[in-house]
Amino acid sequence: MSNIVDPLVGQIAARVRTERERRRWTLAQLADASGVSQAMISRIERGESSPTAVVLGKLSAAFQLSVASLLALAEGTHEDTEEDTEATPGVRRRADAAExxxxxxxxxxxxxxxxxxxxxxxxxxxxxxxxxxxxxxxxxxxxxxxxxxxxxxxxxxxxxxxxxxxxxxxxxxxxxxxxxxxxxxxxxxxxxxxxxxxxx
Missing domain, CATH: 2.60.120.10 (Jelly Rolls)
Structure with missing residues (x-):
């Protein structure tokens, strides 16, 4: 698959890698759990390929997350901290929303x-x-x-x-x-x- 320019590719890459490492899984273990090839997972984690909706579904299922949750976590790239646990109210402009x-x-x-x-x-x-x-x-x-x-x-x-x-x-x-x-x-x-x- 050719490289895809998408503002969320890097964030999805970081989230997939973080979720895999949080479980202490190797690429092979995630590949076995998801049915997605190691090569594809590696390209996704390096930000070289944008995963399809089907691939995201398989990865989220392996992580026991919904696709919506996986993408929402990707959009919220910072990690939770003791000081950052409450919702920050405010206006979200359409032009600023990642798609x-x-x-x-x-x-x-x-x-x-x-x-x-x-x-x-x-x-x-x-x-x-x-x-x-x-x-x-x-x-x-x-x-x-x-x-x-x-x-x-x-x-x-x-x-x-x-x-x-x-x-x-x-x-x-x-x-x-x-x-x-x-x-x-x-x-x-x-x-x-x-x-x-x-x-x-």
Whole structure:
């Protein structure tokens, strides 16, 4: 994969490396746990490749984090300290918000809340024809709501398929393999609202 210029690539690289090292895992151990090759993980950790949404899903599942949590942690690059445990209120300008783009599908994700806010809210733009699958483990330890803002989302929740139109919401239950699909010829925009349960 060619190098991708993205403002979050370096931050994602640092977060993946930090999460791996926090668990004292080798590259081989993370590769075994995630199903992502050692070579790809190494390129991601060096900031040489932007991971796809599918790869992020596999890595987050191995870490027992949601994709939203992994990206939110990447956007909050500083580590927690005793003096820095409370949310800092303030205005977040649209122009200042980092946006992550999947190099495979063109899926775009913008974090709405800051890293200290008790709920994680993200805005997703899913292009026409895009399909993004995530393993069940990517949904462990979280409660999550998907809220369709524009367009139509075909949402596979395990073996159940839901057609969600603008204004529709779905509250996710126990972890299951899930797929976000835009089967239309127009962009779909939705929000993901997530709160964390048990810390892995």
């Amino acid at each position: 992550w783009r999947d190099p495979d599908t063109g899926y775009r994700r913008r974090q709405i809340t800051g890293p200290r806010f008790p709920a994680e809210i993200a805005e997703i733009h899913l292009p026409a024809g895009a399909r993004v699958p995530y393993p069940a483990a990517a949904f462990a330890f979280v409660r999550q709501v998907v809220w369709v803002l524009d367009g139509r989302l075909t949402f596979h929740d395990g073996d159940t398929v839901h057609q969600l139109d603008a204004g529709d919401t779905i509250e996710l239950g126990d972890p299951a393999p899930r797929v976000f699909v835009n089967a239309t010829d127009a962009q779909c925009r939705y929000a993901v609202i997530l709160t964390r349960g048990t810390q892995p």
